[in-house]
Amino acid sequence: MSFLNSHLTKLLAISLIGVFFGFLTFNGCAVNPVTGRTQLMTVSEEREFRIGQQVDKQVREEMGIYLELPELRSLVKEVGQNLARHTARAKNLTYRFEIVDSPDFNAFALPGGFIYVHRGLLERINTIDELASVLGHEITHVDARHSAAQISKVELLNIGLLAANVATQGAISQFGDLVNIGAVLALNKFSRDAEREADHYGTIYMTKAGYNPKSSFEVMQQIQKIQLREPTTVESWFMTHPPTSERLANLNEEIKLIQQNQPEALKRPIQRNQYIRRLEGLAVGEWNGQELIRGDYYYNKEFLVKIKLPEGWQGQITNKQYTAVFGQPKKDFYVYFDIEPLRFPVTSEEYFREFESKLKKRGLQKEGITSPRLKHNALMGTYRGSSSQLGAVKAIAITFTQEANGYSLVGICKSADFSTFRPLVESMSESLTFISSQEALQLQPGRLKIHEVKTGETWDSIAEKYFGNPQEKNKLAEYNGLEVKENPSAGVLLKIPPTLHFQ
Numbered sequence: 001m002s003f004l005n006s007h008l009t010k011l012l013a014i015s016l017i018g019v020f021f022g023f024l025t026f027n028g029c030a031v032n033p034v035t036g037r038t039q040l041m042t043v044s045e046e047r048e049f050r051i052g053q054q055v056d057k058q059v060r061e062e063m064g065i066y067l068e069l070p071e072l073r074s075l076v077k078e079v080g081q082n083l084a085r086h087t088a089r090a091k092n093l094t095y096r097f098e099i100v101d102s103p104d105f106n107a108f109a110l111p112g113g114f115i116y117v118h119r120g121l122l123e124r125i126n127t128i129d130e131l132a133s134v135l136g137h138e139i140t141h142v143d144a145r146h147s148a149a150q151i152s153k154v155e156l157l158n159i160g161l162l163a164a165n166v167a168t169q170g171a172i173s174q175f176g177d178l179v180n181i182g183a184v185l186a187l188n189k190f191s192r193d194a195e196r197e198a199d200h201y202g203t204i205y206m207t208k209a210g211y212n213p214k215s216s217f218e219v220m221q222q223i224q225k226i227q228l229r230e231p232t233t234v235e236s237w238f239m240t241h242p243p244t245s246e247r248l249a250n251l252n253e254e255i256k257l258i259q260q261n262q263p264e265a266l267k268r269p270i271q272r273n274q275y276i277r278r279l280e281g282l283a284v285g286e287w288n289g290q291e292l293i294r295g296d297y298y299y300n301k302e303f304l305v306k307i308k309l310p311e312g313w314q315g316q317i318t319n320k321q322y323t324a325v326f327g328q329p330k331k332d333f334y335v336y337f338d339i340e341p342l343r344f345p346v347t348s349e350e351y352f353r354e355f356e357s358k359l360k361k362r363g364l365q366k367e368g369i370t371s372p373r374l375k376h377n378a379l380m381g382t383y384r385g386s387s388s389q390l391g392a393v394k395a396i397a398i399t400f401t402q403e404a405n406g407y408s409l410v411g412i413c414k415s416a417d418f419s420t421f422r423p424l425v426e427s428m429s430e431s432l433t434f435i436s437s438q439e440a441l442q443l444q445p446g447r448l449k450i451h452e453v454k455t456g457e458t459w460d461s462i463a464e465k466y467f468g469n470p471q472e473k474n475k476l477a478e479y480n481g482l483e484v485k486e487n488p489s490a491g492v493l494l495k496i497p498p499t500l501h502f503q
């Protein structure tokens, strides 16, 4: 299950439901523009574009386009266009490239030529060539009509996305796209073959466009390291892909072939400094203008609230249904935080009673008795229910009112984990504090600094300078995709993140 990326899947699904009703016609077969093979295809190119066009609008609204660094944005577009020129559909499809304002390590493509890269991915990679490799992969998904083929498959199998969606509307589904995305996810999930094809043609396109194809291997290695250290960060991109080790082996073969046929391509200079320079000031981590997660804290500048997150938890601050969602997806721990404006002020008891009846409608049966008042006069209850994805679940709800707003924290986990989970949710509620407007004004996301290595500087001295600790050099070197065994040469640009405490 993808945690941070799930609302995108939902967007795509919602959009497709509309499109299904509108234009369902059976067109039979078509020749794939990239592979030249005949495949089942019910989606015309016109319809494919219209699906992309519709979802693109929602991506812009829901995820937001990252506009703070115009030079980085134009680089993404420029590299994308360089690659697009060499694609099979170059003449009859316009490829578009944008940075979405999300800290995930992710990139994705929509049918019809819409390619997006998350700012979190741009933060982690280190060269223009690596960027070309990521974009080349995503372009291939469109070029080879992978999404269109997926949609066709669903239509031909007569699964009926709408039917699937209705069938999965269990008790918990209203608690989010996070818990119940089931059948819908299938649409955004390309087959292994599609992924292999994307790596293969992506490497060909980047080589044709003049980049060093060795970078496709290097970016994959970097990803493998991040994956080992922070499994949840890359999960969203990788859950849909063959294992990294398999992709590395395939890319290695790919590069061997290039070595035979086009050895000069592997000698092209890797464009590192030209890339790193454009990252200066890049926002790091969750941040959407009103809310941010920095260190272990969630801050809401608009409602002047801060909450301490349990160690290792992640958050999603841009969510349609809730103010923010926090969790530890590896353990299937989810906490939904919401602030809702009230029509008129009510007491905490009245609010809690009403809230409980809503939970009941969603299939959560009250279990524990309502506890005495907590901080902020909050009330707390425990509940049980079931979910098609998690099986038996338990929930805890803590709510209070303040002026004309209702505040709630609802935590859901598998029944078996509830004794571990419950104190974590209680600690979050205890940590909820109101901050002053002055304090809120000071809150800024962490940003990347760029350091130019000077003669005589070492990993030790640079780690000491920025993090007060030479021991941090290992992480710093890895973050920059460089070897710690070898000190960086003078003139090399390094990314200095606000913290090296990766989740």
Ligand SMILES: [Zn+2]
Binding pocket: 137, 141, 190, 195, 198, 241
């Ligand atoms: Zn892919």
